[in-house]
Amino acid sequence: MIKEDWGFQTGLPEAASSYAPNIDWLMNVLHVVMIGIFVVWGVYFIYCLVAYRARDGHTGTYHQTGEKASFIPDGLILAFEMWLILAFGIPIWASVKQSTPPPSESNNIHVIAQQFAWNIHYPGPDGKFGRRDVKLVSASNSIGLDESDPASKDDIVTINQMSVPLGKPTILQMTSKDVIHDFWVSNFRNKQDVVPGLNTNLWFEPTKTGKFEIACAQLCGLGHTQMVGNVFVKTPEEFDEWQKSQVAEKAGTASAAGAVAPSENRS
Amino acid sequence: MDTHGHGHDAGHGHGEPTSFWRKYVFSVDHKVIGIQYLITSFLFLLVGFGMMMLMRYQLAWPSPPDDFDPEKMSLVRSTIAKIFGDKMEYGFMRPDFYNQLGAMHGTIMIFLGVVPLGVAAFGNYVLPLQIGAPDMAFPRLNMMSYWVYLVGGIVMMSSYFAPDGFPQSGWTSYAPLSIVAPPGQTVWCIAMVIIITSSLLGSINFIVTTLNMRAKGMTLGRMPVFVWAQLVTAVLLLLAFPVLEAGALLQLLDRVAGTSFYIPKDMMYGSTVFPAAGGGNPILWQHLFWFLAHPEVYVLLLPAMGIVAEIIATNTRKPLFGYREIVGSMVLIGILSFVVWAHHMFLSGMRTSLANLFVTTTLTISVPSVAVLTCLLLSLRGGAIRFNTPMLFALAFLPMFGIGGLTGLPLGFAPTDLHLHDTYYVIGHFHYVVAPGSLAALMGATYYWYPKMFGRKMNETLGKIHFWMTIVPMNFIFFPMLFQGMWGMDRRLADPTLQWHNLPVQGWSVIMLFAACVLLLGQIPFLWNFFWSLRHGEIAGENPWNATTLEWACPSPPPHGNFVTPPEVHRGPYEYSVPGHKTDYWPQDEAA
Numbered sequence: 106m107i108k109e110d111w112g113f114q115t116g117l118p119e120a121a122s123s124y125a126p127n128i129d130w131l132m133n134v135l136h137v138v139m140i141g142i143f144v145v146w147g148v149y150f151i152y153c154l155v156a157y158r159a160r161d162g163h164t165g166t167y168h169q170t171g172e173k174a175s176f177i178p179d180g181l182i183l184a185f186e187m188w189l190i191l192a193f194g195i196p197i198w199a200s201v202k203q204s205t206p207p208p209s210e211s212n213n214i215h216v217i218a219q220q221f222a223w224n225i226h227y228p229g230p231d232g233k234f235g236r237r238d239v240k241l242v243s244a245s246n247s248i249g250l251d252e253s254d255p256a257s258k259d260d261i262v263t264i265n266q267m268s269v270p271l272g273k274p275t276i277l278q279m280t281s282k283d284v285i286h287d288f289w290v291s292n293f294r295n296k297q298d299v300v301p302g303l304n305t306n307l308w309f310e311p312t313k314t315g316k317f318e319i320a321c322a323q324l325c326g327l328g329h330t331q332m333v334g335n336v337f338v339k340t341p342e343e344f345d346e347w348q349k350s351q352v353a354e355k356a357g358t359a360s361a362a363g364a365v366a367p368s369e370n371r372s
Numbered sequence: 373m374d375t376h377g378h379g380h381d382a383g384h385g386h387g388e389p390t391s392f393w394r395k396y397v398f399s400v401d402h403k404v405i406g407i408q409y410l411i412t413s414f415l416f417l418l419v420g421f422g423m424m425m426l427m428r429y430q431l432a433w434p435s436p437p438d439d440f441d442p443e444k445m446s447l448v449r450s451t452i453a454k455i456f457g458d459k460m461e462y463g464f465m466r467p468d469f470y471n472q473l474g475a476m477h478g479t480i481m482i483f484l485g486v487v488p489l490g491v492a493a494f495g496n497y498v499l500p501l502q503i504g505a506p507d508m509a510f511p512r513l514n515m516m517s518y519w520v521y522l523v524g525g526i527v528m529m530s531s532y533f534a535p536d537g538f539p540q541s542g543w544t545s546y547a548p549l550s551i552v553a554p555p556g557q558t559v560w561c562i563a564m565v566i567i568i569t570s571s572l573l574g575s576i577n578f579i580v581t582t583l584n585m586r587a588k589g590m591t592l593g594r595m596p597v598f599v600w601a602q603l604v605t606a607v608l609l610l611l612a613f614p615v616l617e618a619g620a621l622l623q624l625l626d627r628v629a630g631t632s633f634y635i636p637k638d639m640m641y642g643s644t645v646f647p648a649a650g651g652g653n654p655i656l657w658q659h660l661f662w663f664l665a666h667p668e669v670y671v672l673l674l675p676a677m678g679i680v681a682e683i684i685a686t687n688t689r690k691p692l693f694g695y696r697e698i699v700g701s702m703v704l705i706g707i708l709s710f711v712v713w714a715h716h717m718f719l720s721g722m723r724t725s726l727a728n729l730f731v732t733t734t735l736t737i738s739v740p741s742v743a744v745l746t747c748l749l750l751s752l753r754g755g756a757i758r759f760n761t762p763m764l765f766a767l768a769f770l771p772m773f774g775i776g777g778l779t780g781l782p783l784g785f786a787p788t789d790l791h792l793h794d795t796y797y798v799i800g801h802f803h804y805v806v807a808p809g810s811l812a813a814l815m816g817a818t819y820y821w822y823p824k825m826f827g828r829k830m831n832e833t834l835g836k837i838h839f840w841m842t843i844v845p846m847n848f849i850f851f852p853m854l855f856q857g858m859w860g861m862d863r864r865l866a867d868p869t870l871q872w873h874n875l876p877v878q879g880w881s882v883i884m885l886f887a888a889c890v891l892l893l894g895q896i897p898f899l900w901n902f903f904w905s906l907r908h909g910e911i912a913g914e915n916p917w918n919a920t921t922l923e924w925a926c927p928s929p930p931p932h933g934n935f936v937t938p939p940e941v942h943r944g945p946y947e948y949s950v951p952g953h954k955t956d957y958w959p960q961d962e963a964a
Contacts, residue, residue, distance in 0.1 A: 108437065111869075112876040115855045117791075132788050139778040146749070147771060153752035154767070157688070158759070164956060165690035165949035166754035172694055175750055179743045186735040189785065195728050197787040202724045219640070239638040239645060282640045284549040285654055287719065287794060291860025291873055294791045300654055300721045301548060302636020318873040322794040324542045324864045326549060327467050333871050 121317060121338070122293040123274075123310035124201050129294070131193050138185070201295065205308050206274040214267065216279040217248045218286040218299040221328030223319060224248045225267045229259030229352055242282070261351045265334030267319065270344035274310040287323035290336055296322050311338040388932040398519075400511035401932060405518050406497030407825060410818075412522060413489040417811075419529075420480035421895075423473040425888055426452070428849075430465040432885035434867035470866035471540035472556070476528075478543025479560070482672065483567050484525045486806060489814050490675035491609070492521070492574055495602045498821060499578065501923035501930065502596050504587025504939040504961070509580040517573035524566035531559035542864060544665070547634030547657040551626045552641050561624035568617040571609050578606035587922065587961075589941030594960065596921045596945040597685075597692065600699045601678025604706040605671050611710070612667040619660030626652070633657075658720055662713035670709045672806055674702060676769065676813035677744055683766035683820050684748055686919040688755025689956050691946040694747035701740035701747075708737040718786045719793055727786045734784035741777055745770065756949075756956075760917075761835030765816025768843045769809055776804030779854060794864075797857025800850050808846040815842065815898070822902075823916045827928045828909030834901040841894025848887030852880035918957045921945050925961045 120129055157163075215226040215234055224247050228234045235250050235257025242249035247264070250257055269275040279288060281301040288307055289296035297307040321332035339347060389395045396404060429452070442462055445453065449463035459469040500508055508514045531538050536554035539545070550557050582603045586595070595603075622633040632652040639649040677698075685692045692698065714722060714730040748770060757763070779801040782788040792798065815838075823829045859877040861868055868874040868881070915924040926935045939961040947958040 106433075107879050107882055110875045111878040111882075113855075113879040114859050114876040117858060118860055118873065118876075128787055128791060131785070132782060132791065135782045135785065135788060139781060143771075143774060143778060146774060150749060150752070150770065153749070153755075154757060157752055157755045157757050159689070159756040163756050165688060165756045167691065167949045167951055169691065169693055169750075169754060171750070172697070175694055175697065175746055176743075178746050179739050182742050183736070183739045186738065186781075187732075190728075190732055190735060194731055194785055194787060198724075198727055198731075201787065201790065202727070239640065242640065242643070244643065283642075283646075284552065285546055289794075289860075289862070291791070296719055296790060296793060298720045301639045302653065303655075303721050305721045318871060320860075320862055320871050320873070322862050324471070324546070324549065326553075327471070329471075330467060330865045330867050330870050 118291050119313075120292065120294065121311055121313045121315070122295065123312055124197070125292070125294040125312075127193075127197050128201075131189075131197065135189075205276055205306060206310070208276055210273060211308070212269055212273055212275040214269070214275060214277050215248075216267075216277050216288060216299065217282060218279065218288070218321075218332075219247065219282040220284060220326050221321070221332040222247075223265050223267070223288070223332070223334045225263045225265075225334075226250070227261040227263075227348070227351075228256075229261055230348065231256065231259055235260045239282075259352050259355075261348070261355065263351075265319070266337065267334065268337045268339055268344060268347050269311060270341045271311055271314050271338050272341055274308050276306065276308045279305050279307065284325050285323050286321045286325050286332065289320050289322040290317050291320075292317045293336075298323055311336075314338045314340060398515065400507075400515045402496050402500050402508045402511065402514060403825070403930060403934075405514050406493050406495075408518055409488050409493035409496060409521070410825075412518075412525070413485050413493055416480050416484040416525060417486070417489070418895075420477050420485055421892070423477045423480070425892060426460075426465070427470065427473050427477065428881075428885045428888045429463075430460075430470060430866070431868065431881045433464075433882075434869050435464060436462065465866060467866035468536065468540055471542070471864070472538035474864055475540050475542050475545070475560075476538045479528065479539075481806070482543065482668065483564070484521075484528065486672050486810055486814070487571070487668070488521060490679075490810060491571075491578075491602065491605055491671065492518070494598075494675065494679065494814070494817050494821065495574075495578060495605075497825065498923055499599055499602050500581060500585065501824070501926065501934060502599050502921050503582065503585060503590050504922045504925075504935065504941065505581060505585035506933045506935065506938075508577050509585055510577050513573050513577050517570045517577065520566060520573065521570035524563050524570055527559060527566060528563035531556040531563070534559055544661060545623065545657075546661075547623060547626070547652075547654045548636075548639060548646075550623060550657075551635055552646065558624065558627050561620045561627065564620040565617055565624070568613045568620070571613050572617075575606040575609035575613075578602055579610065582606075587939045587941055590922075590960075591941075593696075594941055594944050596678075597681035597695070597698055597702075598675070598678035600702055601674040601681075604702050605674045608667040608671055608674075608706055608709060612664045612671075615660055616664035619657060619664075622660075623657065655717070655720055655722060658717050659713070662716045663710075666713040666716065667706075667709040669802070669805070670705055672810050673773075674705070676773075676810040677702065677748075679813045679817040679820070680748060680766045680769045681751075682919075682921070683762045683816055684751050685946040685948065686820075686917050687758045687760065687763040687766070688752055689758070689948045690751070690755045691944075691948055692747070693751040693753070694743075695944070695946065698744050698747045701743040704740040705737060705744075708733060708740070712737055712784075715784050715786075715789075718789050731784060731786050735781070738777065738780065738784070745774060745777070760819075761830070761832055761839060762816040762820035764836065764839045765812045765819065768839070769813045769816070772804055772808035772812060772843070772846075776801060776806075776809050779804060791860070792857060794862055795857035796853040796861050796863055799863050800853030800857060803850045803853070807850065808843055812843065812846075815839075818902075820917070821923070822905070823909075823912030824923055824928050824930070826906055826909070827912055828905050828907075829912050829916055830901050830905045830909055834897040838894060838898040838901065841890060841897070845887040845891040845894065849884045849891065852884055856880055915959075918955070920947055920957050920959045922960055925959055 217224040233256035236254040279299040281299045286299040293309045319334040453463045534556040539556040539560035541550040625631040635652040715734045856877040861874045
């Protein structure tokens with residue numbers, strides 16, 4: 106009835122990005138405070154239910170006191186929340202979402218989402234992305250890469266499998282071909298809607314090598330559940346090697362076929 | 373602010389109907405309309421609940437195990453497979469059917485279930501009584517709003533017969549998915565326009581009635597909290613709903629008239645560029661939608677708070693703590709609810725710096741909510757608490773809404789929302805607010821005002837069984853959602869086990885299914901009680917709870933025109949245990 110690999114976990118999954126510890130710290134502080142408020146409040150609630158239950162000879166009291174004092178919890182909550190916003194909310198948000206590491210020192214990737222796949226477009230060793238054009242989109246060229254653009258020559262396109270190096274930030278510039286999707290890796294503690302007609306950004310600096318799952322977090326149709334992929338965080342050496350082999354493979358296919366064909370679904 | 377007492381004939385100018393159709397079906401009497409709304413919305417709640425049961429069944433065992441043998445299916449599985457045919461082959465749900473049920477569960481529960489129950493059913497029945505009015509200000513408009521609502525509900529359900537069935541873009545119907553979706557979505561747009569029209573008719577009526585139809589002596593400061601809650605709610609509906617109505621019309625045009633309000637340039641569908649693509653912006657829909665839908669959350673909540681305040685005051689036998697603070701907080705919630713909508717959109721591609729503004733407004737709105745909750749809690753202090761069924765539901769509202777409110781904190785806080793957005797944590801959060809929160813209060817209201825509606829009380833024993841079999845299983849359904857969401861399981865997944873990172877929390881889904889089954893069983897005593905008590909319940913009399921507000925100053929059930937003589941109000945709504953008074957309650961209309 107419950108399969109072997111199903112579990113009853115609580116808490117957060119493994120953290121694997123540079124800013125994940127900040128977000129986890131905030132998450133934990135919030136939950137400790139929430140549980141604290143709930144327990145204090147709950148104890149008083151139960152005390153009231155017992156102490157003021159109806160019974161013979163006990164009547165309600167008409168006059169009540171402490172109307173002004175009842176604003177104290179409201180004030181405390183307001184002060185606590187404003188402190189959180191100023192001390193952590195705005196700074197953490199700014200560092201994760203409002204600023205991006207310098208592209209020149211980062212690994213840059215374009216993500217082009219579609220129903221129901223993640224197209225991952227790497228600039229290759231030259232660091233330049235080839236031009237894309239919606240008119241060139243076809244079954245064999247899912248992102249409409251213009252192979253006549255010199256910058257496209259060493260570009261790599263994979264589907265659903267993203268390789269990134271450890272030790273430097275990766276910047277994703279994302280757009281969608283059709284409906285809204287959402288790029289989400291739970292271990293990185295970050296997600297971002299991927300919207301047709303817009304470019305949105307998401308950056309992360311992985312702190313661990315390994316495989317992390319990409320899921321689509323915005324309902325995008327029938328295959329929404331299956332719109333998954335993996336981020337493979339590799340050591341810089343492994344990453345370079347992977348990149349070289351991809352470029353070589355692309356060149357090989359191109360010469361073998363005598364025509365331009367993009368690489369597909371390799372990882 | 374005193375208005376003249378409205379005599380029956382002078383006040384609203386319609387005589388008592390005589391024919392059956394006029395009296396019980398096409399009635400303009402607010403009480404009959406209230407009961408019509410009550411029964412209709414309970415039916416929709418049952419439908420939405422049934423869809424949820426199917427989804428929970430799917431989520432517990434989303435795909436066949438390796439050793440699955442179609443010959444040896446359980447009785448439940450084979451029955452489900454038989455009923456739903458190819459939509460649930462071998463009892464495993466097709467993803468499009470899952471999306472359909474998801475979209476419809478949300479739409480039905482919110483727009484056809486909880487809002488009509490909280491606002492239209494109890495508002496219609498109780499509000500005119502509590503302010504001492506003979507009827508609503510516009511009885512015919514009132515009748516129209518019910519029938520328009522019913523038509524809207526039927527149109528919404530009829531989408532099942534559209535090619536590819538129900539709408540399947542979620543209750544939020546985000547463009548452009550909803551633009552390219554199958555025809556059921558067109559029906560959704562049309563039905564929403566109809567339902568919203570009905571709500572607008574109702575809200576105008578509530579506002580005018582509250583402001584103009586109060587009995588002599590019923591100043592604004594003497595109005596029961598429930599009336600205040602309905603007034604604020606009506607204003608929210610009036611100001612927020614037109615925005616979604618316009619949004620739904622634009623979506624309809626995008627779908628049927630080739631416009632592109634929400635469709636950007638070069639948008640593709642399948643392998644070709646979508647014909648109407650160009651110029652539009654998908655995020656516009658989200659703004660229009662959430663500009664309604666966040667105030668809508670408070671439309672779900674405020675009537676529940678009002679109900680809980682009434683029940684608590686009556687059953688603690690003491691005045692409510694902080695009447696002005698509660699009312700002021702409700703008004704403040706109403707105002708602030710219009711400036712928090714974009715906290716649903718932190719990650720939508722909206723300008724990121726805007727998040728800081730909406731985080732601040734969102735956390736600020738928690739303060740008046742905390743204030744209301746604090747006042748209701750402190751109202752217990754010094755009381756002589758009676759634990760009858762309505763009171764149990766009202767008391768349960770407090771901690772349950774507490775969990776719902778507290779879990780809103782990490783969601784409204786943008787940095788933690790990065791992780792929790794669109795996960796089951798969100799689902800757990802708002803279900804705590806709406807199900808064991810609002811819906812529990814509404815069930816309490818049913819037990820509380822039933823004697824007024826039908827002249828008899830509901831059975832207490834069955835009521836208590838219903839209470840425990842509702843609140844306990846709800847916690848076993850919604851609390852594990854917080855664990856699943858924290859671990860990163862997304863909402864709206866037909867089969868979460870296809871994503872390996874969800875497997876460590878998948879076990880909870882099996883527990884949630886069993887809890888949902890108990891919840892289902894727990895509603896049987898309620899239904900039985902509701903119908904059985906119509907004939908066999910204890911005779912209630914005018915004022916079975918020894919309460920003070922005006923609805924208890926007329927016969928049960930009240931006759932056409934409500935009050936035998938127009939009531940006159942002499943004091944505030946919650947004068948309980950006044951020292952020196954002969955009883956422990958002092959009704960508002962009792963002459964000094």
